[in-house]
Amino acid sequence: MREKNEVENITLLGKKNVKYNYDYCPEILETFVNKHPDRDYWVKFNCPEFTSLCPITGQPDFATIYISYIPDKIMVESKSLKLYLVSFRNHGDFHEDVVNIIMDDLIKLMQPRYIEIWGKFLPRGGISIDPYVNYGRPNTKYEKIAQQRFVQHDMAGMDKIDNR
Amino acid sequence: MREKNEVENITLLGKKNVKYNYDYCPEILETFVNKHPDRDYWVKFNCPEFTSLCPITGQPDFATIYISYIPDKIMVESKSLKLYLVSFRNHGDFHEDVVNIIMDDLIKLMQPRYIEIWGKFLPRGGISIDPYVNYGRPNTKYEKIAQQRFVQHDMAGMDKIDNR
Amino acid sequence: MREKNEVENITLLGKKNVKYNYDYCPEILETFVNKHPDRDYWVKFNCPEFTSLCPITGQPDFATIYISYIPDKIMVESKSLKLYLVSFRNHGDFHEDVVNIIMDDLIKLMQPRYIEIWGKFLPRGGISIDPYVNYGRPNTKYEKIAQQRFVQHDMAGMDKIDNR
Amino acid sequence: MREKNEVENITLLGKKNVKYNYDYCPEILETFVNKHPDRDYWVKFNCPEFTSLCPITGQPDFATIYISYIPDKIMVESKSLKLYLVSFRNHGDFHEDVVNIIMDDLIKLMQPRYIEIWGKFLPRGGISIDPYVNYGRPNTKYEKIAQQRFVQHDMAGMDKIDNR
Amino acid sequence: MREKNEVENITLLGKKNVKYNYDYCPEILETFVNKHPDRDYWVKFNCPEFTSLCPITGQPDFATIYISYIPDKIMVESKSLKLYLVSFRNHGDFHEDVVNIIMDDLIKLMQPRYIEIWGKFLPRGGISIDPYVNYGRPNTKYEKIAQQRFVQHDMAGMDKIDNR
Amino acid sequence: MREKNEVENITLLGKKNVKYNYDYCPEILETFVNKHPDRDYWVKFNCPEFTSLCPITGQPDFATIYISYIPDKIMVESKSLKLYLVSFRNHGDFHEDVVNIIMDDLIKLMQPRYIEIWGKFLPRGGISIDPYVNYGRPNTKYEKIAQQRFVQHDMAGMDKIDNR
Amino acid sequence: MREKNEVENITLLGKKNVKYNYDYCPEILETFVNKHPDRDYWVKFNCPEFTSLCPITGQPDFATIYISYIPDKIMVESKSLKLYLVSFRNHGDFHEDVVNIIMDDLIKLMQPRYIEIWGKFLPRGGISIDPYVNYGRPNTKYEKIAQQRFVQHDMAGMDKIDNR
Amino acid sequence: MREKNEVENITLLGKKNVKYNYDYCPEILETFVNKHPDRDYWVKFNCPEFTSLCPITGQPDFATIYISYIPDKIMVESKSLKLYLVSFRNHGDFHEDVVNIIMDDLIKLMQPRYIEIWGKFLPRGGISIDPYVNYGRPNTKYEKIAQQRFVQHDMAGMDKIDNR
Amino acid sequence: MREKNEVENITLLGKKNVKYNYDYCPEILETFVNKHPDRDYWVKFNCPEFTSLCPITGQPDFATIYISYIPDKIMVESKSLKLYLVSFRNHGDFHEDVVNIIMDDLIKLMQPRYIEIWGKFLPRGGISIDPYVNYGRPNTKYEKIAQQRFVQHDMAGMDKIDNR
Amino acid sequence: MREKNEVENITLLGKKNVKYNYDYCPEILETFVNKHPDRDYWVKFNCPEFTSLCPITGQPDFATIYISYIPDKIMVESKSLKLYLVSFRNHGDFHEDVVNIIMDDLIKLMQPRYIEIWGKFLPRGGISIDPYVNYGRPNTKYEKIAQQRFVQHDMAGMDKIDNR
Ligand SMILES: [Ca+2]
Ligand SMILES: [Ca+2]
Ligand SMILES: [Ca+2]
Ligand SMILES: [Ca+2]
Ligand SMILES: [Ca+2]
Ligand SMILES: [Ca+2]
Ligand SMILES: [Ca+2]
Ligand SMILES: [Ca+2]
Ligand SMILES: [Ca+2]
Ligand SMILES: [Ca+2]
Ligand SMILES: [Ca+2]
Ligand SMILES: [Ca+2]
Ligand SMILES: [Ca+2]
């Protein structure tokens, strides 16, 4: 089990009366230390409660965001990740930009070895958009992993979409 | 969030009384600038509302069209893409030709690094046809990506089809 | 097996070069004689290829139409039913009106003992609309069947809709 | 376990070199005695391998046939039922007629207390047809069961049909 | 097709630059006239994009809202319904209260013969809540319909929930 | 929590080296006392591991058996129920007989207020058989429950069977 | 939105450092006032995270618990319901007893007009058990609702169980 | 759209009174010219209506046949493909032979760059058989594609088969 | 179609009164000649009716066995394969041993170029076990195929297991 | 079948009154000898009944744990594995730590050639976490297998997560 000092950076998990910020605020993100830094492993977040605004029309957009990464020294704490994603609620951006922004913020936060973000948005005008972006630390094997996974993206088990 | 000048080419999204053209009109397609051109990423459109006509019998055909691409400098705007796909409504062509035409038009529009089109049509005479075509910019790594994805096409998660 | 004279009204089924009419034309509907008029039985048509236009915006709408009826003396022939449904292709009407019109036309055509129409449309603006209408011949037990089925409509196996 | 004399009418089950007859032959049906005639119970056959011909165009039709009945004194043996259904293979009839014929033959064979037949055919021209017919022995409570089940037919768990 | 005067109350559908209001505003709802008032029929809206706030913690809640009604003289227009549901975005209320409020507003708007609202919310603390409320016009047969549907609510095809 | 004396008849649950009997042995069934006899409630067993033999050909048959009952004073213990069902392993009987036998044995064992058995067998010769039988204590309201459930049997959520 | 005084009994929702009690503690349940007491409506809780112990063998059992009720004057708060269900974690009881206990506790807590509990447990020895119990306030119409729902329990959309 | 001369070999599509041949007749296959011969692309046929006979017992077999190919100069026309597949109706062969024969016929017809055939048959005696065969033009890159796809056959999204 | 002499080794298919042996008997396996030995192709058997005994407790185990192979000169006949699998019925062995034994027997029988066996067993104690074993003829390319498929085993479309 | 001496280390399987330990106890794990050590094969455990505690809040967490390994000389016995997993019941640790601990314990127990652990946890705060870790024996081909599988992790058949 984790010692007190191993989780001392965590201020939001289990906290009462967390304030929800509905304007984009990457500074809310918190981390904890990776206890298995000698080993590559995957952590994946499934986030079906993402909503933002269309920057042109102002109408709400909805998506499920999937985030997978290989941690290095520190890891993002999931309650703070939730609050970060919630902060897109009243923020306007294109689907394609949203996944790029999320990835940039998480790279900056925890400098992961590898990370990928897949957004699956609900349709507008009968068409839905699913952007995907990934990253491997430059000049390491993780950069090659990023290239390999990018090339094979979405080839298996492609969603059947019928808008119902 | 995007600045005004970053979306100035977009005239259809959020516009009132857009006129729907039901004759094939690739000129309706519009683009906007890619804000992340230094990075490869995927954009996928799921389009379950495609319909065209059989060039021999005139009867309507129905399909779901999946479009995935890696943008370069400019990107297709989704509302104009919708209007473009709608313009096949009273146009007659074979299933196999339709996906080739869509890909040619999108390559011409935005010169993507990579693009692929997968059409899944409803059955006629108990048989359904699913054509697939892809493209990588010649003499770049994207041409190799195209070859690799082409070879492995439809090997994973193949649809179970029972015509019900 | 049916005798020649039992199918003499059928001119479209198996016919070459049927002309597809894309303007609403109920007159294309054809019938054949019910060989089991002494018995109540159900006939159901599943029609996933329905498309019409929005009367306000002109944009295409898509639906699956389910038609169930109890025949009386004559029955609608399915090829002509297909051509009839196709004739809504370039016709504009609200979802709620479409199912009422289809039912009125089929009642006029074959005076069924009972009939019901259920339309399940694809979403617009994140909301999909599913209108349902039914009819039992007035002052017969079929009117009571209509009332009973109407009261219990859509209570069982309700569709899970998530717009994907 | 059943005694020899309780299954003496069964000649086809487990028999070598049964001859398959591909012309409609109701006389192939066999029965065995119901050992629980004092009790109402249901027997249901699921038959996904049904095929017949279109009487107009000659093209093959495919269906899953569901048969449910309440036995009286004798019961249909399943191997002979299979051979009976196989005998429609090169026989032409409308979907609506097929289910009526099957029901008439089974009523004649075993005079069940109640029986119902539901055919779910594959689409032709984008439309599939699902006829349903039922029967309760006249002037008994089974006639009322037939009426009640008929009225509520297909209200629950209606199939979602998208022709794929 | 609908005449101009039959849709003259509709100001939002197809309009450019509709302003999205994120504070509860029932006054945005619009109606159009029912062209089939002599007939009972069902209209159902599937709304998977609903989000509101928890009144205690302020955290976002997500739900799919299903609305079914039998129209009387006027009917709610779907684009305005969308804007109305969007207006809960930054509004806080308990799940159980939300469905009651929506129903009250729609009754006030169009005095339907019958209406029902079913909310299916995403889980909090491992438990999800699905409130359901319905209404039939008092002292009419619709009140009895409401009672009958209420008694049988959710007995068929109950969702399997595993929080994934 | 149950006291020792409330479970004293249970000898098989948690016992080491239970001997599996593969010849039909209803005497293995055990019971425990119903602690809520003043209240009607349902207990259902889902048993997907049932196998017996065909009495004519000797080949193994497989089924899922669903058992639902309303207990009276005593209830069947599930471990002993498992051993009872296992005892059909090398026993030969028709599908239709098997469900009747199971019901008779359980009625004899615990005299339930109500009980029903539904067997869903794997196909032989392309056809699968699903027998169903039920019982309500004669001359009580449970007899009426049996009649009502029997009449409505299998009308909702009917299995889609395609033999794959 | 709810006023402060309308939620003053709620001490656990949004509270920091709630202590999880793993021994059965019905006293942890909290309530809030029903703002719509003049109207019957349904509230349903889906609880897939239930676990308790077998009273004979001590091994853990797992279930999804579904709770549906019609509130009267007060309603159970969902965070306290969660903590109550968690308190079965190290408590031993038979499946059949667990649902009876939960119902008794919730009746005592909030005296609902109607309530029902359905437990769907994971298999032991290849058999799974799904107990169901319900209650309507005696000598009111809710008692009749309980009887009607009890009679029709689990007839629609029955789960297909194959233990995988 | 295709010019007249581009489809002049097509005689069956849209033709009235096509005669259905139920004895194996590969000569019925027709072709049309590939308009995109400079590009590799995939065409896939989903054929769920295949039936043939067992060469030993004479009993009917049923399968879904999936055909995928990369066209060269000419392409098989789908109506003629249907008639070809129909011609197996009264023909007897082993499952393993059927897919080999279909592939040989299609190679001979259109000399494709690559082709693969996957048959998924319904069970006999509780076991179903799924043969798969593929081909790449010898001494070209397509031969290597064939080898690579062969090695990875059926590793992803393997069907779950339970014979129901 | 196959000539008589091409199937002369087949004695069980279509035979009357085959005796079912419930003790492990690999000698019952029969073969027929491969008519396409110049070509690599896949044959897959789906076998959902496998049952054996636990060697420690004697309780029955159930599994679906998937067998895929590339034939060389001879091929296993499916009726004899069924009887072979049936012969495990009263035989006790660990899950992990069963798949090894089946593979060894089939290698010995027909010396295939490649073969793989995947068993998916039902859970015991809440855990299910899925062993997988494969083989490629030593010192051939098939040995490499075996290594490649082994490395990638079960990475795609992994079953979701929830024991219901 | 296994000899007595081949299973002599197994003390828990089939044992009466096994004591369930709810505090983390890796020492409970038992092994048996691998009878096929000359061959690489896969063994996979599906474990949907895993529960532990959150180390910060103390609230219960739930997961399905998938364990796949290639055995070397000894193999973990499944009953003891169950008891080991049960011992996390009242133990607190982060999701990411749990899978690392399980893998470390199983490596220490049986020194497998390869092993991987995938945890799929239920959501907290609308987000679910799925950690994955794997291992191949250092300086063997199994280390390379680990690297290859790690790179391709979760690319095929990705779960669709909607928290319902
Ligand atoms: Ca969908
Ligand atoms: Ca859907
Ligand atoms: Ca399908
Ligand atoms: Ca959906
Ligand atoms: Ca669909
Ligand atoms: Ca379908
Ligand atoms: Ca779920
Ligand atoms: Ca889900
Ligand atoms: Ca199917
Ligand atoms: Ca199946
Ligand atoms: Ca299952
Ligand atoms: Ca299954
Ligand atoms: Ca199936």
Ligand SMILES: [Ca+2]
């Ligand atoms: Ca599940």
Ligand SMILES: [Ca+2]
């Ligand atoms: Ca399952």
Ligand SMILES: [Ca+2]
């Ligand atoms: Ca879902």
